Amino acid sequence: GAVVSQHPSWVICKSGTSVKIECRSLDFQATTMFWYRQFPKQSLMLMATSNEGSKATYEQGVEKDKFLINHASLTLSTLTVTSAHPEDSSFYICSARDWLAGEIVGETQYFGPGTRLLVL
């Protein structure tokens, strides 16, 4: 089945530093990937839609200058949390849709295992 990986799985950083999280589709191509954030005891909230070769689309209330998204290839999207602060501590999850021969294959989004970010 389709597999999505994330790296790192855990990151602890000091306030003010930038953190990059990678999302990879391992055995399929994904022109579109999604980035979600999940705070403790809460559900997933969509942050942005990452499109290969073009700018990401951000949800209302998400600062695009703070959460930089780069979708450089059909199998890789990165989320960079710039100048991270303690309130950015959260569980970040990406997902991807399968894309084959110019058509989206199915409706299912495949989710990565998540990255837990702790900003001290």
Place this chain on the structure above:
Amino acid sequence: KQEVTQIPAALSVPEGENLVLNCSFTDSAIYNLQWFRQDPGKGLTSLLLIQSSQREQTSGRLNASLDKSSGRSTLYIAASQPGDSATYLCAVAGGGSRLTFGEGTQLTVNP
């Protein structure tokens, strides 16, 4: 704006019981509805996907139904097992494949 609500927030049952998890959504203009499972500190595992034109889907001991007109879905788990303990999330897909998630039902199945 789509809103998804899941009831109950938490559920604890003895092993072997059949149980029902509920999901409701405010905007019936959806493409599909998915049920996911999330283990503590982990990502999501897709359990069932129901297209907007479908009424139900089944996979093993799981059965999900969809009543789009009333904005409701249920996930039925038969003969629950301790390994079913997890948080179950309902998500509806709107335009652009954007998923809106409910807050989940935390299920504990006691041996």
